[in-house]
Amino acid sequence: MKIVFVGAGSMAEAMIKGMKNSSEFKHTDIWVTNKHDHARLDKLSEHYGVKSTYNFSELFDAADLIILAVKPKDAKEALSSVKPFYNRQLLISVLAGLSISFIEQILGHGAIARAMPNTSAMIGESATGLSFNSQLSDSQKAVARSIFSSIGSVTYVEESRLDLVTGLSGSGPAYIYYVVEAMEKAAAELGEDAMPFIIQTLKGAAHMLETSNQSPENLRKAITSEGGTTEAGIAELDCRQVKDAFAACIKEATVHSERLRRQFEQTHSS
Ligand SMILES: NC(=O)C1=CN([C@@H]2O[C@H](COP(=O)(O)OP(=O)(O)OC[C@H]3O[C@@H](n4cnc5c(N)ncnc54)[C@H](O)[C@@H]3O)[C@@H](O)[C@H]2O)C=CC1
Numbered sequence: 001m002k003i004v005f006v007g008a009g010s011m012a013e014a015m016i017k018g019m020k021n022s023s024e025f026k027h028t029d030i031w032v033t034n035k036h037d038h039a040r041l042d043k044l045s046e047h048y049g050v051k052s053t054y055n056f057s058e059l060f061d062a063a064d065l066i067i068l069a070v071k072p073k074d075a076k077e078a079l080s081s082v083k084p085f086y087n088r089q090l091l092i093s094v095l096a097g098l099s100i101s102f103i104e105q106i107l108g109h110g111a112i113a114r115a116m117p118n119t120s121a122m123i124g125e126s127a128t129g130l131s132f133n134s135q136l137s138d139s140q141k142a143v144a145r146s147i148f149s150s151i152g153s154v155t156y157v158e159e160s161r162l163d164l165v166t167g168l169s170g171s172g173p174a175y176i177y178y179v180v181e182a183m184e185k186a187a188a189e190l191g192e193d194a195m196p197f198i199i200q201t202l203k204g205a206a207h208m209l210e211t212s213n214q215s216p217e218n219l220r221k222a223i224t225s226e227g228g229t230t231e232a233g234i235a236e237l238d239c240r241q242v243k244d245a246f247a248a249c250i251k252e253a254t255v256h257s258e259r260l261r262r263q264f265e266q267t268h269s270s
């Protein structure tokens with residue numbers, strides 16, 4: 001199956017790396033292009049064995065699947081360059097804030113899917129939300145699912161929920177890194193030793209959430225002895241309304257995804 005990435009940045013690389021490690025896709029069937037960064041394409045070819053070209057006839061010839069992975073600001077130009085070669089095959093966009101209907105307006109009818117992965121795709125641990133238009137065959141739906149299950153978990157969601165998925169898990173790894181930055185700063189006295197404690201604590205907690213069948217609240221309560229250290233620490237978080245801050249963070253990222261989509265569609269509607 002010939003897979004073409006239009007856009008060769010961090011998200012494309014994360015997906016290619018994940019797909020290369022999966023037995024389902026042959027790296028020699030993967031093609032990439034970008035705007036004009038030859039060196040970047042050479043690096044991807046060297047590292048992952050994928051093919052690259054700026055010759056669009058060659059690129060899109062007999063392509064089964066096109067993955068759009070450019071920044072939203074470049075989407076119209078990239079889609080316009082795909083259009084002459086688009087043959088109603090499956091196209092999956094991973095762009096934040098670009099609707100399926102906008103893509104259809106440029107390309108015409110075809111099998112269009114939208115996905116919101118995250119950069120943990122690089123290690124096969126993305127949490128991806130996936131939506132389809134009504135034109136996908138069952139086998140195209142299966143292909144879309146298998147692409148994203150090769151780089152982590154995949155959940156079908158209505159397109160209207162993708163803004164929330166973007167604010168929650170698309171941007172989500174950045175929120176966790178932010179918390180880790182704060183923990184590392186707080187434990188500066190441990191120096192280099194702090195990070196292994198933090199990483200293993202995160203890994204252990206994630207694994208407990210995944211395997212214990214317990215709610216996060218119960219898991220937290222099991223650590224919190226009356227009059228103990230955790231209670232003292234959590235009281236500081238409560239006092240600073242950290243739960244509210246996280247709720248506001250996810251809400252604002254979600255609303256911003258909607259906002260970007262509206263702005264994009266207003267700017268490019270003609
Ligand atoms: N980075 C992340 O954590 C996530 C990003 N996304 C989405 O993925 C998309 C790509 O993001 P990144 O990979 O981070 O961006 P990036 O800036 O690293 O890469 C963008 C790529 O698009 C190429 N490009 C620009 N115009 C082009 C054109 N006309 N034709 C062909 N290629 C063109 C650039 O040369 C570059 O290779 C964004 O729309 C973003 O919303 C989605 C989930 C997570």
Ligand SMILES: O=C(O)[C@@H]1CCC=N1
Nearest residue numbers: 096166169170171172
């Ligand atoms: O920050 C962004 O706009 C992109 C979308 C999800 C993660 N990064």
